[in-house]
Amino acid sequence: MNQTIKRVLYTILSCVLITAAVKLFGVSWSIACGIGLIGFILFAYIINILRDIILNRVVMQTYYDEMEYLRRQMVATVSCSYCGKLNGVGFRMDQRNEFECEHCHKNNLLSITASTAQITTPLTEVAELVNKKI
């Protein structure tokens, strides 16, 4: 059943239940129906607000998930294994990384290797040391 029809039926059913509950207190039908109508309007309004809040949360969560995915993605310029031309490629360390060459349109597998380097003093700190000695 369509969600909208289901929602309207729930709202009408709760309106009828409110009217019947109010009638049990011994008030006239016109007052009971008036209160039921007010209940219908309030339920419809509250359900719409809740739906908007839930949809906003889902949209925002999807947005944050995409931003988190992009934040964890790194970019490197690598050469194609077929034509040798350079491509800017986004990659992640926690998944298999493939890319299609922009130039020859062949699929490449991105191979990541680790290497070591000596720890050196940044040039800005060297310049500060030199300035202090002068």
Ligand SMILES: [Zn+2]
């Ligand atoms: Zn290529």
